[in-house]
Amino acid sequence: MRERFGGTAKSLSLGAKLGPNLRFPAHALCELADLCDYVNNGGVIFLHDQSDYNNYDETENLNDIAGYLQRAFRFNDDEVVDSTNNSGNDYAILTGNFNTANFNYFEDRSGLGSGGFDGPKTGTVSTVTDGDTFSVDFDDGTTEEIRVLGIDTPEKKQNQEYERIQEWEGIESLNHLADWGKNATDFAKQELDGATVTVGTDSEEGAYDPFGRLLGYVYYDADGDGSRDGLYNLKAIQGRYARVYGSSLTKHESFWDAEATAQSNGTGVWNQSDPTNSSEIRDRDADDIFFPHTTSVRTSGGAIADSRVPVYAESTATQSGGSVSYDQIPLAGVDENANVGVVGSPLIDESYEADEGFGTDTSGYENFVFVTNLADYLSDTSGDILIDGGHGQFNADFALSSEDAAYYQRYLEGQDVAFEQVNTLSSDNLSRGRALIVTSPTECFSSTEVSNIENFISNGGAVVLLGSSKASDAAHVTVNDLANALGSDLRLNDDEITDSTNNVNSDSTIPYTTVFDTSFPLFGKYS
Numbered sequence: 001m002r003e004r005f006g007g008t009a010k011s012l013s014l015g016a017k018l019g020p021n022l023r024f025p026a027h028a029l030c031e032l033a034d035l036c037d038y039v040n041n042g043g044v045i046f047l048h049d050q051s052d053y054n055n056y057d058e059t060e061n062l063n064d065i066a067g068y069l070q071r072a073f074r075f076n077d078d079e080v081v082d083s084t085n086n087s088g089n090d091y092a093i094l095t096g097n098f099n100t101a102n103f104n105y106f107e108d109r110s111g112l113g114s115g116g117f118d119g120p121k122t123g124t125v126s127t128v129t130d131g132d133t134f135s136v137d138f139d140d141g142t143t144e145e146i147r148v149l150g151i152d153t154p155e156k157k158q159n160q161e162y163e164r165i166q167e168w169e170g171i172e173s174l175n176h177l178a179d180w181g182k183n184a185t186d187f188a189k190q191e192l193d194g195a196t197v198t199v200g201t202d203s204e205e206g207a208y209d210p211f212g213r214l215l216g217y218v219y220y221d222a223d224g225d226g227s228r229d230g231l232y233n234l235k236a237i238q239g240r241y242a243r244v245y246g247s248s249l250t251k252h253e254s255f256w257d258a259e260a261t262a263q264s265n266g267t268g269v270w271n272q273s274d275p276t277n278s279s280e281i282r283d284r285d286a287d288d289i290f291f292p293h294t295t296s297v298r299t300s301g302g303a304i305a306d307s308r309v310p311v312y313a314e315s316t317a318t319q320s321g322g323s324v325s326y327d328q329i330p331l332a333g334v335d336e337n338a339n340v341g342v343v344g345s346p347l348i349d350e351s352y353e354a355d356e357g358f359g360t361d362t363s364g365y366e367n368f369v370f371v372t373n374l375a376d377y378l379s380d381t382s383g384d385i386l387i388d389g390g391h392g393q394f395n396a397d398f399a400l401s402s403e404d405a406a407y408y409q410r411y412l413e414g415q416d417v418a419f420e421q422v423n424t425l426s427s428d429n430l431s432r433g434r435a436l437i438v439t440s441p442t443e444c445f446s447s448t449e450v451s452n453i454e455n456f457i458s459n460g461g462a463v464v465l466l467g468s469s470k471a472s473d474a475a476h477v478t479v480n481d482l483a484n485a486l487g488s489d490l491r492l493n494d495d496e497i498t499d500s501t502n503n504v505n506s507d508s509t510i511p512y513t514t515v516f517d518t519s520f521p522l523f524g525k526y527s
Contacts, residue, residue: 199218320497391441441479
């Protein structure tokens, strides 16, 4: 065993050995007494806590159990994060620091599945919740709630608060989505309720989501021939009940092809999808742009020339760290010869949308206008704007997949431009784009991928690299290495830019600026 993953983790502490805790209700005391007998007879109990994600805090309940069982350990009411050793988010920590001297828990063993799931496993669907969630009673006696991997069906009417029309290309009616949420649920019940299924996971995805649901491929007998060779995930897309969820899964490309076919037919959930007639939003001349968690931009030789900088930070901004120091801090740079642009921030991240829980309405900033104009300025062709999702960006809190930029997708629809995620940087996939957006990758690019991107550029395509001051050192280096491989001297500086005066939501790590070089055609409304 080389390393282990821990998500939203807390630490352990030692406390006094306590007897039965009378805060438990009477029925719980009976259950605890049974647990106590189980332990005293040689049984083992695993207590799993998590940090207070979404205000979920059961720490004291778990500590009470430990106290009742007269065990000395307690969970601390804290959160453990690691900005360096993680699987994409600082709370999804990785460690190889094992106490092998006192514990023999770290050797390879048979029967331990990926991410804690020893699959594929076969069982019976016991309960269908909706089109992409149901429970399976496995033949080995375990039960799992399954979240169908790689797809998303619309929310039913009672769950509309969780629905976002921005995620549904060309659809603007929540009522329509609610109707198809019911239809998707009916489809799942028809196909799966009581059915025998085989569930497996994906090597590119974790086994479980943050809610403890197993992320699974679900195989079943779809045509009644007695073999479980039908893939429900794909059937739901083909049946026009679901969209593709922009993740890193290995089947992303085949799922995307199925979605494209379903959309072109214009039936099912897509019968109200009309991207070319989507309402135009946020398209106006740029007055100010915000740059969350941003770095500055430099070149391989040092400071970037003013003639290549379209946007600077305000004079009130501060630079911390960096191999190149600036008095006037550049936040974006262009390399017209290489068709490459570098921006120090993931400035199309939907985390900063009020509807996603951010504390301030940011719809008045012109981030979308700037990024789109930049892509067009560097590109000599037409087509979609593509975003790379195949190099560990999904679930990395410093990078973006298409799922993290749905509001930008809706903006582009209003401009009659498609926004698509590509996980495989093949010549065919790149050929449909005018520009490729790459955010901080956690995995390196292969020589074949670099060659394909070079051909894309030679055919008029552009590459826009978005960095982040939160990115790991490795991700930061990978962005710069890609720029170098593409023949550009642009680089991200290894610094952080903050502004205690001109910022969004009173957060100095989210500076905004009005310092534009308008000789660049990047600040007018998109047309």
